[in-house]
Amino acid sequence: MVTRRTLIAGSAGIGTVAALGGTAVAAASPDPANPVSEAGHIVGATAITRVYGVGQKLIAVAVEYDRAIAGSSLSASAFAVTDRTVTRVYANTSAALAERGRDGRHVIVELSPDDRAALLWGKDAVGASSSPAPAPSGSGGAGGPGGGGPTAGDTTPGGPIVPAKATVTQTGTVTTTHGRSYAPSGTAVATSAVVNPIVDDFEQFTFDDPETGRSLKYNLFTPKGYDPRRKYPLVLFMHDAGVVNVDTVGPLVQGLGAVCWASPEAQARHESFVLAPEYGEVVIDDTYQPTSLFETTVHLVESVSEQYSIDTKRRYTTGQSMGAMLSLGLNIRYPDLFAAAYIVAGQWPDSQAAPLAEKKLWIVVSQDDDKAFPGENAITSVIQAEGTRVGTAVWDAGSTAAQFAADVRNLEKQRAPVNYATFQTGTVTGTTGATSAHMGTWQIAYSIPGIRDWIMKQSL
Incomplete structure (x- = not known):
């Protein structure tokens, strides 16, 4: 349950709109010919x-x-x-x-x-600190002890706002x-x-977990005109390691992963709550041993579901890199918590992947992501070996919105409970200008409405 509901102000320049100063007194009207x-x-x-x-x-x-x-x-x-x-x-x-x-x-x-x-x-923002943010988990080179990547429990602040x-x-x-x-x-x-359109529509809170003793800051979007007599879906978005230990609104301003579900256009199609935690530490590294915030995330979802009128058969999870890993891990450990998951550039040990054969998944990864791509190949192979159909497609990351819409429709025609779309080698970095296909993948993945529509159709 929520034991402390603290509204957290955004970083300077972020958050509630400040009131403007008083209106100036107008002077007498001059001759229009002499401004x-x-x-x-x-x-x-x-x-x-x-x-x-x-x-x-x-x-x-x-x-x-x-x-x-x-x-x-x-x-x-x-x-x-x-x-x-x-x-x-x-x-x-x-x-x-x-x-x-x-x-x-x-x-x-x-x-x-x-x-x-x-x-x-x-770090590329003008005026940002030159201190490097931790690399997103799963971004090449094993994370964790001796792996050169972020280690579970690391609290090094991510990118500045x-x-x-x-x-x-x-x-x-x-x-x-x-x-x-x-x-x-x-x-x-x-x-x-x-x-800050859309960002300002989220509220900021802190969840104190009585079971783990951990605190977790989070952002929550409540549908306009919320009616507690109705049941609403809930989308959980979990960020990558590059957003660790920043201002609470970090998951909202670092990309589209949270705000795309809360836009007026998205809400007109699918009214839903959107929950975006801000993790104060790296929750999981490439040893796949999560910190206690893994369990706190579960308790947060359950708490919000009790506090609001949430349809527990239509809860969804999504995330990028570390957040994608968390989404996979949560679906394996808690198979009845989410109806579907959108997995963006993440992986999990294939030896533990068999329970995912019972889940509804949409997976997006770049073929030149040297860890997430082979990782997802291994996972989908396990899913297929368990007898579950996996729809597959190869996409050009530089496609237009219309082309992506057609790509989604064509993949849906395979009528598989698991959809696996990969971006062609070189098209992610060539389109986004990102330094790695891993990090560039989510710049594109969350801009494809058709995938979100598919996710919102699923239920337990």
Whole structure:
């Protein structure tokens, strides 16, 4: 049970949106033919982020004015953001991205996600510490004692989360909906608040496990309009070793593994709870002897299932690298806990894999992942030897969304309880730019909606 429910604030620039300052008092309207400086008319600026496969990025700044701005007066050349490329500018009624702007007090300055300064997660983020994060378990070279990889119980912090900050300057004239013109003054305005779509929809808690005596921080997404009279599925996402011992929101900002299930599009198709623990240590290494947080994870799932109206026949687990290993281990040890599992770039000893023949699995791995690929080959061979059909396919990791949708449909046509999709050698690194196929696999795997749809159809 949850013995202490502590709401944990996100790292600087992450978490609950801070309130903007008070609205400035408007001056008397001047002659529209003689625009005045914008100084004094900007109320504040808000950074807007988005999570990609590679991690969270700062992709826009919302500049709030004291009066509604006419979208027709705006152009990309009217604003500059330090060290960033402005791609689009439009008005809106709130500090939010929009396909089509609306006249309002906010001017949305969209920025290129390809800018070097865009990335907020990991060692490649501008301003990140140079200290190396632990390599994800299963990423080549045996982990554990003498293996050169992360060791179970290691608390070395993973990749850093850089605060979402930007400085914006109005460099051209903008016009209010009443015809008043604000001329540029060259005054730089720093962001003072952050909006993190989807990430902000999760709450942060701490679970104190009375059975193991361990504490486990976690993120929980509750469906909009939650009705305790209904039963909801639950998805458990477990991160890799590169996210160990960081801020609680780490699993939400390091990639798509958690947030993809909680997006408005995903929730419109499958309302569900999403549970994402933040492990303070490496839970399992390549000796396959987990720490006590393995059992605490089970107790956390059971606790959340008791606290909320969860359909215990529709609980699912997924994870990447260390998280994939945990998913496999949990399904072997607790075969009735989850209805299905999405395994991304992980492995487990084939000598223990026979119970997986009774489970519904979707496995994705790259053929040039030198540990997870042979590991999954061995596991699926055991599953087949137990008499369970395994559907197989080889995919190009650089496929379009439409091509991946067709790939999923074709694999589903094999009507197997276990689906095994491998990315062709070289296509993961060639597509993502990742330094290893292992780490690049999950940048792509969690962007394929059809796999998530298959998972959500399964039940005990």
